[in-house]
Amino acid sequence: MPRYIVVEGPIGVGKTSLAKRLSESFNSDLILEQPGENPFLEQFYNNPRTAALPTQLFFLFQRARQIEQIRQSDMFSPVRVADFLLEKDRLFAELNLDPNELSLYEQIYDTLNLEPPSPDLIVYLQAPPNVLMRRVATRGVGYERLIDERYLERLGDAYARFFYEYNEAPLLIVNAAVIDPIHREADYHELLKAIHRIKHGRHFFNPAVETIA
Secondary structure (H helix, E strand, O other), X not given: OOOEEEEEOOOOOOHHHHHHHHHHHHOOEEEOOOHHHOOOHHHHHHOHHHHHHHHHHHHHHHHHHHHHHHHHOOOOOOOEEEOOOOOHHHHHXXXXXXXXXXXXXXXXXXXXXXXXXXXXXXXXXXXXXXXXXXXXXXXXXXXXXXXXXHXXXXXXXXXXXXXXXXXXXXXXXXXXXXXXXXXXXXXXXXXXXXXXXXXXOEEEEOOOOEEEO
């Protein structure tokens, strides 16, 4: 059984809800992003150009603290489940920062000397922008209503490129547009069985078939 599982995917895809449910199933530690703590996030959605850099740096420092807590904790503790992969921080930076801001961000990133533990499994949730928009609207977070569908499209493309090249850990790519592992028990248990089976490689999961590349 994997001891460190990361659930990833774009805004609205359901990664935090799935991470919470997996944590309950594995009786594990749960490590979550805390976007509500970021004082710049609402300003970013309202005017991305003026608030992109402080928003990104706040998240970087927040994730760095969480990663350090993982590294310093007991390595023989039970399974850990997280709803973020540290390396994706740079994905957002490249998407949202201008060249000068990105250069400053990269200098700060490098000075932190981050050495995150490698996941035993990454569960990457995919869904098209229209599905993400619908789910974002459903969860009713005020400032998220400012999110533009074109931004979600660019974000989804960036995630797809990132994981197309990713080979640092076993990867389960889940078609989250047509399954609902949070509200449909059958979907969740099929996904859970797939997670237990994976030891290495790149896998694809949908309601009907699982294939291995």
